[in-house]
Amino acid sequence: MKTAFERHDHSACADAAMARATDLAVARGLRLTPVRRRVLEILLERHRAFGAYEVLERLAAEGLGKQPPVAYRALEFLVENGLAHRIQRLNAFTACQSAHADGQAPAFLICRECQTVDELDAATLRAELSAAAGQAGFAVERATIEALGLCAACAGRA
Amino acid sequence: MKTAFERHDHSACADAAMARATDLAVARGLRLTPVRRRVLEILLERHRAFGAYEVLERLAAEGLGKQPPVAYRALEFLVENGLAHRIQRLNAFTACQSAHADGQAPAFLICRECQTVDELDAATLRAELSAAAGQAGFAVERATIEALGLCAACAGRA
DNA sequence: AAGATGTATGTAATAACGTAACAGGTCAAC
DNA sequence: GTTGACCTGTTACGTTATTACATACATCTT
Numbered sequence: 131m132k133t134a135f136e137r138h139d140h141s142a143c144a145d146a147a148m149a150r151a152t153d154l155a156v157a158r159g160l161r162l163t164p165v166r167r168r169v170l171e172i173l174l175e176r177h178r179a180f181g182a183y184e185v186l187e188r189l190a191a192e193g194l195g196k197q198p199p200v201a202y203r204a205l206e207f208l209v210e211n212g213l214a215h216r217i218q219r220l221n222a223f224t225a226c227q228s229a230h231a232d233g234q235a236p237a238f239l240i241c242r243e244c245q246t247v248d249e250l251d252a253a254t255l256r257a258e259l260s261a262a263a264g265q266a267g268f269a270v271e272r273a274t275i276e277a278l279g280l281c282a283a284c285a286g287r288a
Numbered sequence: 289m290k291t292a293f294e295r296h297d298h299s300a301c302a303d304a305a306m307a308r309a310t311d312l313a314v315a316r317g318l319r320l321t322p323v324r325r326r327v328l329e330i331l332l333e334r335h336r337a338f339g340a341y342e343v344l345e346r347l348a349a350e351g352l353g354k355q356p357p358v359a360y361r362a363l364e365f366l367v368e369n370g371l372a373h374r375i376q377r378l379n380a381f382t383a384c385q386s387a388h389a390d391g392q393a394p395a396f397l398i399c400r401e402c403q404t405v406d407e408l409d410a411a412t413l414r415a416e417l418s419a420a421a422g423q424a425g426f427a428v429e430r431a432t433i434e435a436l437g438l439c440a441a442c443a444g445r446a
Numbered sequence: 447a448a449g450a451t452g453t454a455t456g457t458a459a460t461a462a463c464g465t466a467a468c469a470g471g472t473c474a475a476c
Numbered sequence: 477g478t479t480g481a482c483c484t485g486t487t488a489c490g491t492t493a494t495t496a497c498a499t500a501c502a503t504c505t506t
Contacts (some may be wrong), residue, residue, distance in 0.1 A: 133425070133426075135425065137396065163331075164483085165483085181460070181462080182463070183463070199464090199465075199485085202464070219376055221464095230504070239424065248426070251420075252423070259413060262409075263397050263408060263435055266291045267293065267443075268399070268438070269295070269443060271400070271437040272435070272436045273434065274434045275431075276432045277428040279421070281425065281426050284305070285427060319453080319502090339492080354456085358456075361454080361455080366456075379463095391484085
């Protein structure tokens, strides 16, 4: 499996994600409406995070909604159903690239140079964090793990 | 050592942090100006995160500055020097409670009920995250690890 | 002491991000 | 064909953050 940082056949990448989304919608009886589908498509265009207003601009240009709530609602739907993630550091959203269980969000690697965002399985990290927190009597419900740094390609260019 | 979630002598807690800050300023030749010192004192009042505008309100009431940049600049100074941390999930800031090396930010435990924020040593987690990212050729420079959940006291009250 | 330099603060204006509230439309089930 | 649930459209507003420029202050140099 290639990382988001490497050259790869991205349309296959996006197609696979859309297929997962369609399957999930069928499986759970979710409504992947035009706005929601289009927002997911936009997020899937590149392996980076998109601001809500950036998504909104795109929607507006296509006549799919001009006001912030339109974008935020669609993004919220995608995030709730695990089809997208919110990147806290960037106040932005990115399409989910890997099927994973609910609430088991991965860790994110964010390249400060090319803005590419990749996912990293965080099951072990999350377990350890929960264990450590448990020592202090704290019950972890959701964990955010985001790493900012430099990807191999950008490090090479430096 | 008690956690921030337990009852404890908080003024000792705050005093210790201010002492560390003063020492650091001397050691590094930093200028802990009135605004910066006051902002740190405010953050130290409670083990929770304060929004920039909340801090600004306090400053304004004391005649120390009325515009956002005043608060943001002081907060930025504190964060850069490891005297405070930004909690991404909350778009807010909290005083640093533990002396730790630069760039070695701890993990944060945020109680969704009482809003208390505690620090957890994250050296191991960070090392593992860096190692995993390294497999993908990604060089981690800064990592954000934040856990939202319920502290023991609040879980008890539920 | 005067001037030069670097750093901190004051202020205005605005950008960027996010939500509440309500009206209207769509669709499936009964 | 009406009900009820959910989705969308729109207004209005609230919150968070930054840019840009002016002013003040400290420190060092001469």
